[in-house]
Amino acid sequence: MPVAELLPITDVSAAACCAPLTKQAIAPSDAETVARALKALADPARVRIVSIVASHVGQEACVCDLQEPLGLSQPTVSHHLKVLMEAGFLTRSKRGTWAYYALVPGSLDKIADLLRTV
């Protein structure tokens, strides 16, 4: 995903307080993408979920692995898992009655790299 894109740079002739640029700022649409990913992680419970999942072998865990350490109700845990899935940090694979959530490899590094280049 390209981070530094075209940005409609308005004429810089005006104010006296404005310093010159050294590079292009992030494009608004890319900013929204980054913000959406960060928002998915910007919750203590979800940070812990990602960490707990990553701590298990194979980097996957079922809901029953999460509910007790988090101290949250089962619907709330499922809600957070859904948010993390839709943001691309977790995948779900149902085996029998259990639903196993796995960390998407490189997803955390990807957003971390984006942060560095912002």
Place this chain on the structure above:
Amino acid sequence: MPVAELLPITDVSAAACCAPLTKQAIAPSDAETVARALKALADPARVRIVSIVASHVGQEACVCDLQEPLGLSQPTVSHHLKVLMEAGFLTRSKRGTWAYYALVPGSLDKIADLLRTV
């Protein structure tokens, strides 16, 4: 800041679905710290502010540099700047009538590193 800390690991004798651990998960208090920092960046306008500030020479810009490209009212811009300051991503230095906001060196790398180790 230590990321992998002691975590009250409950007895793992119970369920059949639970996979073993390979490391300790993040401590709840650290998760809250990470989440608080991410929440400060989890907004399109604030991502753009950080990017625009970082794009200027010396990695600093005044409010007048931000208001027009963001397309937000001046109070809203000031509000976002305050949030980013309190989260430790920006500093403020007033020179004359203008307020210059500068990127705190390494603050983005710090949170990026935290994300990798979560």
Place this chain on the structure above:
DNA sequence: TGTCTATATTGACGAACGTCGATGTTCGGG
């Protein structure tokens, strides 16, 4: 002193968020 300019603060409002209880759904075992 008084005015103008740049920025901060306040108060208000609608939208989004985190949480829960209740209910729905799906699967395995008797």
Place this chain on the structure above:
DNA sequence: CCCGAACATCGACGTTCGTCAATATAGACA
């Protein structure tokens, strides 16, 4: 075929968030 277990979805509630108009503050300059 029915029951129980694991998980998802729904509906509701209180809180937080992003935004703005109005107002306050602080500095530059005449």
